[in-house]
Amino acid sequence: MSELALRAEKLDAEDELAPLRDRFVLDDVVYLDGNSLGALPAHVPDRLADVVRREWGELRIRSWEESGWWTAPERVGDRIAPLVGAAPGQVVVGDSTSVNVFKALVAAVRMAGESRDELLVDATTFPTDGYIAASAARLTGRTLRAVTPAEVPDALSGRTAAVLLNHVDYRTGRLHDLPALTAAVHASGALAVWDLCHSAGALPVGLDEHGVDLAVGCTYKYLNGGPGAPAYLYVREELQDRFDSPLPGWNSHAEPFGMNPAYAPAPGAVRGRVGTPDILSLLALEAALDVWEGVSITAVRAKSLALTDFFLRCVAAYTEPGRVECVTPERHAERGSQIALRCADAGEVMKRLIARGVVGDFRHPDILRFGFTPLYVGFRDVERAARVLGEELA
């Protein structure tokens, strides 16, 4: 057994989070794509079967009250809240990330006031945030400017209404400095809107602590909510009364069953709701969040960094120098929970890796992306992935 394989065994033996793997359905594949679709938590199928057979099939319409369907968006939001450093009552679940980006940006622009006519968006963002930001700018009569996160401080001015940033870059895995960037945005009088898709569930976010104004995120990556599971919206408590949604559906009404033709927004996080919540997906997500029972996000972060450190060490050992370029920062403070390696034949290489049971993904045009979910990825997985990668790159 190689030195690295022995080291992996030792690290696994010392890993306090290792037993969490049993909370998931996994096989002998090394699954490094949990940053795209999290693995299935083992108890979710039974819970969802109960939702379908008993709550829908037997109780039918009564479940909106008796099974707590109606309040699920806020209740599940409060389950996500501690994972992103939010006190209760500020997170609501529903709709897709894209739709929540739209709500957050239009609401942010409205809060910023008429005099601020510019919206800044992360130029390196996952494209949907940029497309939606462009739509929000167009509909609110603002100008959209794309700048890299590093350029944000210099780009801020009295014209800036809001800034949409990604906590972790989907491609490179770079972790941006949320506290410092939020403070800079606030110093200019603008609102900070963060997309947490690639950080929530992998590292501490600290929304309340750092005074983030609005945030959105998906729940099907590190939160393991299932394919296309509903996204969430965070609105800082002090801003909730001023949150003026561009999608004021009946679920966000102060009295949704009053059937009043005049709109009156509900107080609190409920104001971020729109239409009837997607119950099957929402309750699958709620069950999926049970895996976090007793898990500290600080411990998750420590393991995440240990996993990515070890992966980089193994890749360096198993791969010819220069064959791939790591585009994820070495510095822990700048690294999310994934490693992105650049090579010209990344698409082909990833196909071969998957065929050999090492599942990452390919991001156009030349990125091999490996996500490390500390709840179920171990160090032997990491060593094997790097070894197979080295063989396929040879």
Place this chain on the structure above:
Amino acid sequence: MSELALRAEKLDAEDELAPLRDRFVLDDVVYLDGNSLGALPAHVPDRLADVVRREWGELRIRSWEESGWWTAPERVGDRIAPLVGAAPGQVVVGDSTSVNVFKALVAAVRMAGESRDELLVDATTFPTDGYIAASAARLTGRTLRAVTPAEVPDALSGRTAAVLLNHVDYRTGRLHDLPALTAAVHASGALAVWDLCHSAGALPVGLDEHGVDLAVGCTYKYLNGGPGAPAYLYVREELQDRFDSPLPGWNSHAEPFGMNPAYAPAPGAVRGRVGTPDILSLLALEAALDVWEGVSITAVRAKSLALTDFFLRCVAAYTEPGRVECVTPERHAERGSQIALRCADAGEVMKRLIARGVVGDFRHPDILRFGFTPLYVGFRDVERAARVLGEELA
């Protein structure tokens, strides 16, 4: 046995759709709330269990391609299409009805052009449509005017950009004249946007035949897709190239995995997509649509009218005259698939009905609402419901 009970037996015996009831999970409750939440199709639990355990749990990320997840919004849309009289390629499933109303209205206003500065909305609409229409008007700089469907022809002018109408009124059960109203809207040069929540699956809609421009609907009522199942959007083929979505998420991009920072809309119905589709709910809906195999919507309509006719006859026989007022039109051409009865104590009466196994719903302030789903409601159910109602009203 009473004459009406005998009559009900005979009608059930003659009912060609009666065997369809076996396609659903039902008990001895008379379920007249399928216009709020359709009953569970019997095969859906097994199908959803397979989606969860095998497609998510075993194939994981591979299912986006191998299990057809990625193309589900259009595929399921094409399953709904024949039920609303649409040729393939014009219906896409995803998001809530409210979100789809927003897409449809903003896109309609944009297609109508700058010179048309007014949006008309059904003053009797389910409130969410009105709230969302107000938001669409505000964001596009148009004026919103609420008029009853009867007032629409006179309200139309060269200023009208689009008109949002309900095919069937959620409260009264009135069926509006979609062909005539659409023709009137078109004669004024405006676009007709229809909300089909209370008609799709209960009666023929004829979107293509009548030249409807855009339409939306939910799938959890007469389509039995499950609680909060995703809604759909219809965009008439000739308009698709001009459909300019206010929610241009990455799923609507011509090349979604190209990760291009510049937005380029996909052709066809795909353009109505936004973010990652909610797969669990979407595939539960897809399975639910299997119950339509071999079912003619014309036969469904005929049975629906026979059910509501018979219900009115039974209510007249079992209830003291004047105790309730029927607010649903007597004329078949003006009746959807529900009966709404007004009485001052409707809230209390409905509680007692539900306690006795007759499930309808209460709509504020004074409406008893009974929905008749022809796929699983029989004539003996109808007689029993009216009889229990008569007893509770006595």
